[in-house]
Amino acid sequence: MKLEFSLKYLLLSIAIFLVEVLIATRLKDIFFVRAYLGDVIVVMLIYTLIKSFFKTDHNEKLILGILFFSFLVEFTQYFSIAEKLGFREGSLMYIIIGNSFSWIDILCYAAGCMMMFFLIKIKDFSFYGTR
Secondary structure: OEEOOOHHHHHHHHHHHHHHHHHHHOOOOOHHHHHHHHHHHHHHHHHHHHHHHEEOOOHHHHHHHHHHHHHHHHHHHHOOHHHHOOOOOOOHHHHHHOOOOOHHHHHHHHHHHHHHHHHHHHHOOOOOOOO
16 A cells, blocks of 8 residues: 545545435434445445545455454444443444444445445446546
8 A cells, every 4th residue: 555645535535424424414214224324335435535545456455454344343342342441422432433233234344345346346446547
């Protein structure tokens, strides 16, 4: 990985982040969207955020790393790590780390990573061949 800024990926990251905020705030009553789609999209957000600041020729390895990271975060929820670290319920870090383990979330992260894999294979997910 090489440090290299990409405005295109940063703008895409901001757009995906805004979709996540929309899901969390306005679409929270639509169960499927809040419970599943947000978890599928969050791995895409992590991918685009990393690609905003780093250039890599190993996108598949990056996606695999994001998948393992997502699994790690989900498994820390099983052990209530946010509470053990002293974060109050409702605090930003408590929300980011999460508080409930779910096998369905694991499947959603895997689905999101598979979608990213297919997107980079179709068009290298790099805006028509430019980085």
